[in-house]
Amino acid sequence: MVAGRVMVVGGTHGNERNAPWLLEAWRRHPALLRSSGLALELVLGNPAAHAAGVRYLDQDLNRSFVPDLLAAPGPGNRELERARELLARHGPGGSAPCLVALDLHSTTAAMGNSLVVYGRRPADLALAAGIQQRLGLPIYLHEQDRAQTGYLVERWPCGLVVEVGPVPQGVIQAPICLQSQLALEAALEVLAEARSGTLRQPDRLLVHRHLGSLDLPRHGDGSPAAVVHPQRQGRDWQPIAAGDPLFLTAEGATIPFHPREDQEIGPVWAVFINEAAYGEKGIALSLTRRESWPVEPGWGRALADLARNLQSPG
Numbered sequence: 441m442v443a444g445r446v447m448v449v450g451g452t453h454g455n456e457r458n459a460p461w462l463l464e465a466w467r468r469h470p471a472l473l474r475s476s477g478l479a480l481e482l483v484l485g486n487p488a489a490h491a492a493g494v495r496y497l498d499q500d501l502n503r504s505f506v507p508d509l510l511a512a513p514g515p516g517n518r519e520l521e522r523a524r525e526l527l528a529r530h531g532p533g534g535s536a537p538c539l540v541a542l543d544l545h546s547t548t549a550a551m552g553n554s555l556v557v558y559g560r561r562p563a564d565l566a567l568a569a570g571i572q573q574r575l576g577l578p579i580y581l582h583e584q585d586r587a588q589t590g591y592l593v594e595r596w597p598c599g600l601v602v603e604v605g606p607v608p609q610g611v612i613q614a615p616i617c618l619q620s621q622l623a624l625e626a627a628l629e630v631l632a633e634a635r636s637g638t639l640r641q642p643d644r645l646l647v648h649r650h651l652g653s654l655d656l657p658r659h660g661d662g663s664p665a666a667v668v669h670p671q672r673q674g675r676d677w678q679p680i681a682a683g684d685p686l687f688l689t690a691e692g693a694t695i696p697f698h699p700r701e702d703q704e705i706g707p708v709w710a711v712f713i714n715e716a717a718y719g720e721k722g723i724a725l726s727l728t729r730r731e732s733w734p735v736e737p738g739w740g741r742a743l744a745d746l747a748r749n750l751q752s753p754g
């Protein structure tokens with residue numbers, strides 16, 4: 441594997457302003473960020489959308505890293521072109537290669553400081569486990585959802601998303617910035633220890649494994665027929681049982697939660713409740729299963745093999 445840096449991305453969604461604010465601060469004053477001796481590439485994910493103050497211009501950049509789309513001949517739309525540009529520049533085979541992608545996001549949902557891991561790549565799981573060991577952050581393991589693919593970090597050998605909220609779109613709040621930075625610094629510390637061979641993995645990893653998503657009830661014309669129930673709003677990472685209030689109609693009628701018949705039985709936990717950007721995706725909340733996994737030695741070895749090739753600054 442070629443040597444490379446750690447890519448730190450903010451503003452993959454142009455209306456998420458906290459991470460870009462941090463990137464700008466760290467560019468001006470590198471000493472503000474504890475980088476654990478690793479060379480970083482600070483990247484504004486979607487500069488055009490950031491300038492316009494919108495999540496994206498043509499399509500969600502964080503759903504644009506689909507191999508078939510990226511490889512399709514001819515020019516794509518603006519986000520697809522940006523995805524290709526990022527890979528050509530900072531992909532593992534790029535002109536300024538990066539081996540790890542840490543993508544900093546914010547959410548309007550009350551997720552607190554959390555991590556999103558896509559699939560079960562061993563190096564990703566080792567990195568997430570190390571961060572969870574340090575900060576106790578909850579982990580949303582996103583997998584097997586054909587409606588939601590093409591995430592940025594999936595195109596780098598290792599990577600995850602830091603997701604902090606609640607914060608309104610377009611708003612910068614100091615606690616959100618602080619939490620984003622804490623998670624990033626913990627990630628860099630884990631990578632540095634993996635590089636030096638001193639990483640000690642925890643025994644277990646607690647994940648919230650993605651089961652599926654629920655849309656709002658809708659009228660025949662597609663408009664919402666209810667909103668998230670006030671007893672559900674803001675209760676991310678909490679269990680939801682059959683019969684619990686889920687939605688509320690304009691007439692004041694409560695619509696309770698009913699597990700779908702095809703869903704695995706047992707308690708489920710809700711995440712990304714009423715995330716503003718997911719309305720257009722038909723997602724009012726996502727459901728997860730809370731699981732404790734034994735940490736496998738192979739995860740740490742995979743991360744160490746990769747981290748050995750991470751560069752130092754200068």
Ligand SMILES: [Zn+2]
Pocket residue numbers: 452453456545546
């Ligand atoms: Zn985002």
